[in-house]
Amino acid sequence: MKRDSRLSGVLHVLLHMAQQPGTFTSETLAKAMDTNPVVIRRIMAGLRDLGYVRSEKGHGGGWTLACDLTKVTLRDVYTALGSPSLLAMGNRTEAPGCLVEQAVNAALDQAFGDAQALLLSRFGEVTLAMLGDDLRKRLGSRKLQGMSAHGA
């Protein structure tokens, strides 16, 4: 399966925006992420609907942060993306008539459920502000070497 990197992508966008106040166009963000503006709008749509960011059209328009970064967790962002499936593996058949399959599903579902719960729990423990703090640390040590955030 192709790995889903939307969560990674949207966090990257949010963290970039958190680095300085103001509005950012999809094109600006897309360039920083080396992707297409439409992709930015796509992954941001859910966040807008939930009020974490705002978007405005026309001159001077673009995206702005509209939430308390200390309150929004990775889990909130994940939910805003529509809670895409976390696991690459699944049951061959859901609700099978075959008892053998039922036994297999029961065993796997147990493990899958635990892993999903753990992931969501971890996501819930990390706020965007924490990511920003970590980033500032990285920026600090990098600045000592005279390099920028995107530096080679």
Place this chain on the structure above:
Amino acid sequence: MKRDSRLSGVLHVLLHMAQQPGTFTSETLAKAMDTNPVVIRRIMAGLRDLGYVRSEKGHGGGWTLACDLTKVTLRDVYTALGSPSLLAMGNRTEAPGCLVEQAVNAALDQAFGDAQALLLSRFGEVTLAMLGDDLRKRLGSRKLQGMSAHGA
């Protein structure tokens, strides 16, 4: 992403075989699983290479179990499949130059790593024999209703 059901599938096959001694052709197993014989051979190849099952050609040939079901865990089976990726999500870019991306990756990798470790650990706790026991329980209660393993 399309969900990988090979682990589910191969466990189904093994559990079917464990229900009665003897050899099973790929075609027989494929019919029970409602799939193609080549798919069976494909998902069984790794298990054969590791000695968990044997395959023989020609008249009377087919697949036979060749392991102690109390010793082989779901993790062993997973490994035999080639340890396919467990998570549906991943980082947008591995080893990025962008510090923002590095911060995002660090946070996600933590959660992803924990979830993977938990899954592997759970897999390691469940043997094929345990699956068989669970299946027998299910068969028992179903028999009281006059139904077979595949019965609708």
Place this chain on the structure above:
DNA sequence: CCATCATGTAACATATAAAGTTGCATGAAA
């Protein structure tokens, strides 16, 4: 009012990986 800018969205194209299918080679048994 209108030209410009930016988002919103649909539609289409591409990439990747699992699952299914076909064809044939290999080898064992009757």
Place this chain on the structure above:
DNA sequence: TTTCATGCAACTTTATATGTTACATGATGG
């Protein structure tokens, strides 16, 4: 030597994330 079964390569199909194009919508500045 015919039949049966696996081994395997190559191809098709399907699903999904990602990328791209085109155009509608609406806001701003002239």
